[in-house]
Amino acid sequence: MGKMSPSVRSLVSTSLIKKPPSSSPSHKPHTHLTGKPPPQNSGKTQTQTHNPFTSPNLSDAKRVFNSIATSTRNPLDLRRHNALLQSYAAISTVNDSIAFFNHMIKTQPAFSPERSTYHILLAQSCTVPDQTLQSVHQVLNFMVNNGFHPDKVTTDIAVRSLCLAGHVDEAVQVMKQMALKSTVPDAYTYNFLVKCLCKSRVLSTVRGFIDEMKSFGLKPDLVTFTIMIDNVANSKNLREATRLVDELEKEGFKPDCYVYNTIMKGYCMLSKGNEVVQVLKEMQAKGVEPDLVTYNTLIFGLSKCGRVMDAKKYLWIMVEMGHFPDEVTYTSLMNGLCRKGDALGAVALLSEMQAQGCRPNECTYNTLLHGLCKGRLLEKGLELYGLMKKDGMKLDTASYGTLVRTLCRAGRIADAYEVFDYAVESKSLTNVSAYLTLEATVKQVKKARP
Template sequence: MLVYQDLLTASASVQSDCSSDDEKLNCAPSQHARKRSRPLCSDSVVQTLHCLKRRPAIAFAYFKDTQSIGFNHDFSTNSEMIQILSHSRQGKMLVSLFSELVSSSNASGPEILPLVDHHRRTCATPCSLSFMVDCLIKACITCYDVQATICLFSGICRLGVVPSVWTWNLLLKFIAETGEYEMVLAAYNEMKCFQLTPDVYTFAIVTRSLFQAKKVDEALQVWAEMTEMGVKPDARGYSSFLIGLCDCRKYDLAYVILQEINREKVPVEAMAYNMVMDGLCKEMRLDEAEKLLENKARQGSNPDVYGYSYLIQSYCKMGNLIKAVDHYEAMVSHGIETNCHINGDMDKAHLWFHDMVQRGLSIDVIVYTILMNGYCKAGRLQEACQLFVQMTNLGIKPDVIAYTVLLDGHLKETLQQGWEGIAKERRSFLLRANHNKLLSSMKDMQIEPDVPCYTVLIDGKCKAEYLVEARELFDEMLQKGLTPDAYAYTALINGYCSQGEISKAEDLLQEMIDKGIEPDELTFSVLNQSSLRSRKIQFCA
């Protein structure tokens, strides 16, 4: 027992550490442990490990320390260490030990299967055996290739040890990563021979592998088996299956299954909805795609830009800009940030627009505004202005939204000119002139600016450094009984901050808060760049 007494002295500091056992994996015993009175032998190491079985971290540190001074662990010492770590469920340590054993098993290290068989015969509980196999396979997939891992796995099964479903899933996922779907299917079939019930993750791994290999029939067969076994997929399982069908261009089948899922009121991930919608739109089955969009909303899944964009693009391809505009407006009404999918190819959009005019179809201010907005966002302001002139020449009266689009377009062009190096005085002059010209036109048309329109005007004045005129516009908006929103206030606050007029910005912020208008993220972003940061903290408190 002299070695054990030496070890107890060496491990006093380790025992006093309050960290978890796994965190002590790399702890180093004291140098006193190296001063041994006699050479180590397997029996004495096993005896010491057995005495330390209730302190697995210390036992493992001792195990590693003896190895570091030249002791070669054999079957008996490895078995004892595996027994201790399995019983105490020290996963990190056990995976580390198995990784070393697996790496050296073809050299001078012990064979793995005899160790497993010994543990099978001597382990205290089935849970301990299952835990050991889990850790062994986890170590194998980091050290072995697929063939070697499968060979070891089969050897474990021949010993009468049945790995857990979790371990089978680990193996299936490892095989699937190689793209060998036949091996995945073979492992899945072998799993069923052991009377194990695959779980939802098993089916997700197997079907995904089959879909990647374009084996749709086999994937459907596995899905049918899952249903027969009474395994009910979760949202991720359903979504993975639908995405796989869409990847294989089985949009009709995906649509039918998604309808059945909707009837069962099972949630499905937004990506699965979008991929089925994309497939239906590619096949120009737009009525079904629209129904799917409605079902998605009824299921509580918020609309997003992708679903709408697929419909908008498809209707544009058909030349049905009216339907495209309807979905565009619906997208905007839901507060979705548009990225102009309808205007992604403005040349084609204009051709469709021209075709509608030639056929005598009704074109209203909304269609014109959509096209103008697309040109502005594409940096083609001149063509947007030409559309505006064409609209007015046809007797179509522009509304405040159409004017706001052009006002904003001129503002964005001014910012672009700044990036291109055009002098600030020149840019400010042009912006002021263009805005005044549009305002004069609005007055002639008897069109009153609304809050968004005033916000663009105020922002433009601030960017051009005409702060007095910006404040006059703000006051004019108030005098007309309009209530500025957070964007309007932020535009003027930003203008004051950019010119160093902090006190005026402070007053405006306080006015905003007093009126119950909550500053948004953009407001705080402006304030974070000025001395108003303390005011933000006070408001948040």
Template sequence: MGKVPTGFRRAVAGSSQSALFKASNSSASILQEQIPPPITPLQSHKKSSKKEPTKVIAPAKKSNTPPIIFESSNLSEAKALFNSYISSLKYTPSDPSFYNSILQSYSSISSPQNAIFFLNHMIKTRPSFSPNRFTYQVLLVQSCALPDETSLANVHNTLNFMKNTGFPPNQVTADVAVRTLSGCGREEHAIELFKDLSSQNVLPDTYTYNFLEEGVKPDRYTYNTLIYGLSKTGMVKEARKFLAVMSEMGHFPDEVTYTSLMNGMCRQGDALGALALLEEMEAKGCVPNSCTYNTLLHGLCKARLLDKGVELYGVMKKGDLKLETGCYGTFLRALCRNGRVAEAYEVFDYAVESKSLKDVTAYSTLETSLKWLRKAREQGLAV
């Protein structure tokens, strides 16, 4: 595979960060406000020879004490107790925090599935109750706080339940889950969930990430997933910092790492910066692949740096690298827009000969580009 010519590259000034960046005060504040306290049994459940009546406590306006203390995890009994208590009230509460405290009380001694059933019962019997995100975080904390679980099945069930009810996972959700799992000794599950959520563009913030470097060591896949997610969502500066951290932790970036970051830089219009990253990549002994070059070519064309794109295309040809469909189409349109039709035909020939695309796809893309050029010339928009 050919190297990018020296004159073709452009170095960029920049300094790499050598340490994890700290969480902002606002992030920590948001977390503190929204994360529910750890679920703990609210009353001892020792067996007694004498059965005591279930306790019902009137709600206090400024107290975290739940209005109902459940002594049995039995779902039917929990529903009956809830119905009895609500019926005894002179007015129907509508504040979600009132119902959230009841849900938290029951979920502290029940299974995750029964807690969901109980929440559905509250919603059905009390139409004035409109669950909020905190409601579902109560369930999430419960599913994460099961120390003997061997999988994330209950956690994923809760996350899917949240999504289906209009509360898809967000950054706070990720923070709650990761912190709870780690706090319960489920560090490996915390890392696994961290990867899953990051791949879905639900990115934990730096506060959560720093909370994880404390006894848990991310692997290369973890870093790649994080850099990909940050780059895709426009957080390129943050992704670049993790590139430095990744190296310091002994996980050297590979072609996937660099390509993800280049893609993010091109999306932000910094195609030249992405091109300079290619030089850094090769200098460190990492060989770019076809996806790397296609990402850069696409970015250069989008940034209207066609001459640079043509030079990069030459490097790709020398290395017998295939053109991807999206990159091929963008490159052809850029050439036609600039009146370089002969070169567009040459690119078409290479795409067919290298079997980069099916013949019909390659031809239809060229035909569309030429039609656009003809129309643009009629309107005086192209040379």
């Protein structure tokens, strides 16, 4: 990952952790089923670099299409027809798109539209802000009248398009209507809508939807519960998250690592170290193997609570369990050490981090810079800042503000303005934000002087 520069090496005084075996196991990023469906044929083609239709006027669109059709040596295939329809639908009304669709069929007898062609019109109809769903039903009826009855893909496109347009309640309405017509959505569409509801509605509304869909044979699965647990945990409602885990188990599902990591993250947000450790013990007792995210979350939570020594203990444990510490692991520990006033100990971890082949990122450097300045180690902080400048790293709001205030209080106003110039040049902060922080600090320092 590269050697440590002499200027960083000069910051280091001690070694805090031993080097792991050279053949440290590799690890993959933590992934979890999110309810995303496999690729579906919605009639969409690759992004067009140029839209041939410059006007939404139907007559102009017909002329453009006729010109394209006559100037093409080979007959337009389904893909080209769909691409042209989608291009026009991007700038027209639903009625004009349907009229354009009919024009293509009339002028091109060889063109045989498929379900994917109608799905283009359906996706467009979902963007119309109409609570009555008139445009959606218009396209669905148009499909049926032409021999294409809605299927699960149709339902999925309608639900996703409505949600992406911000019409979540309408998406629920469409799903229920489709289910009543024996077009019951699959688990992917169902869980997608549950996720959208969790983001925009209270939990009672989400539960009401889940209960109502049970009458159509759709029951919550592990993904459904995970989505709800993630939502309540992020809102710091850990009591409800724990209750959902119990409910999940009663339904016959076994909580996986992602579920426990989510709850652990929630306790970290509340700085509850004991509860974080308890989650680890519970998942191990139930035979769920912790992964890299589990240990990183645990180390972050303990470090945030000031229990750095306990966090270091789990650093050793994760290595023994075959999980190689990454930049998240080390940055969490550095943050904990800086919070306890041991900024030099945090800098020592930087040496160990690079010695083990782990490259520090901007968050790592900003954490150290903030800690050094807070710890009244300005010169060492400036050394680190110099490295950040050399590598073109951005300053975050906290480290920038702390560095500027420390420089101003040390009477180094010119240096503070140089940091301001770099923050603006590197686009670390907006010009206004960076300037206001600097000016407020300068005024405060001048006011404090006798």
